[in-house]
């Protein structure tokens with residue numbers, strides 16, 4: 546049976562069923578479908594809402610038309626987004642000079658429309674309407690770092706990340722603190738449809754920890770039996786703790802002043818807890834670490850606070866010949882004093898800094914988040930508070946007051 550015979554048969558069957566002939570195939574002269582018509586689930590409102598940071602300490606819910614979805618764009622309905630320390634700094638001081646801006650870069654949502662050129666995510670996995678995605682960072686490919694050191698994508702001088710882009714007239718929907726976001730050409734994103742909302746909202750934060758642990762292990766100073774100090778049990782320190790646990794480390798010393806956070810550190814894999822409020826001096830704390838390391842000190846330390854006094858102290862925990870990763874100062878919180886002779890030179894300490902992550906570290910990070918679930922690490926317990934779009938000022942205040950651990954925006958209309 547050839548093609549026209551099939552068509553005739555189908556037409557006949559339909560005629561019998563409905564009393565009408567099947568519509569004739571569109572003639573060549575018929576008006577063509579709109580060239581850039583995106584694939585969509587047909588259920589898209591005309592406008593979207595964003596929490597626009599319009600001044601310091603001031604989020605305003607604003608409504609904008611949803612722009613047309615271009616051939617390389619993706620429109621997502623936002624489900625939720627973690628609140629990052631960076632968002633809080635922007636709200637507090639606008640260090641990046643972005644105001645007015647729609648923040649939110651730890652978000653996730655469902656694809657409701659996409660351009661015809663979108664077939665796969667950044668890793669090459671197929672994507673379709675209804676899939677859930679997270680976004681990552683995109684490099685510029687033209688700055689000096691991109692040209693000379695493409696192996697260090699996290700150090701691109703013009704890295705682009707949804708939620709940290711300057712607002713523009715043609716698209717106000719560029720951050721996850723919104724109910725719809727239009728992701729434009731060039732962004733990186735990953736299909737994470739098989740993960741829960743809470744897991745998805747933690748992926749970006751987890752990538753920061755996965756990158757830092759890689760920086761640390763690359764020094765060769767972290768064999769599996771190593772004793773590792775993590776200073777600061779905020780979301781970043783706790784995440785580092787969980788990454789180390791999944792990587793097989795069993796001697797992890799968590800340092801913080803909050804019982805609630807230390808308790809969580811224990812669940813995330815810390816073998817020893819140091820509540821610094823129980824100690825009178827740095828020396829006492831150092832002796833405590835030495836007592837569990839044959840008098841030597843830790844093999845490696847992660848500095849995960851943004852507090853200069855903590856950054857000055859962390860060196861004292863590290864043994865001679867050990868290493869340290871500084872990853873707490875994602876914003877400039879000022880200087881601290883160290884003693885180059887005692888802290889670095891005479892102890893021959895190897896220091897690494899750690900800054901964000903590259904998009905291609907996401908697949909490993911996504912596996913890590915799933916692995917936590919399999920190993921019974923209650924990673925999603927990190928999310929302690931949830932706020933709606935009209936409550937973002939409150940969300941920031943909760944964060945500043947250090948009332949919870951991880952604060953999240955959740956779209957109540959999802």
Ligand SMILES: [Zn+2]
Pocket residue numbers: 629630631650651749750
């Ligand atoms: Zn972040």
Ligand SMILES: [Zn+2]
Pocket residue numbers: 684685686687688689690691701702703704
């Ligand atoms: Zn670049």
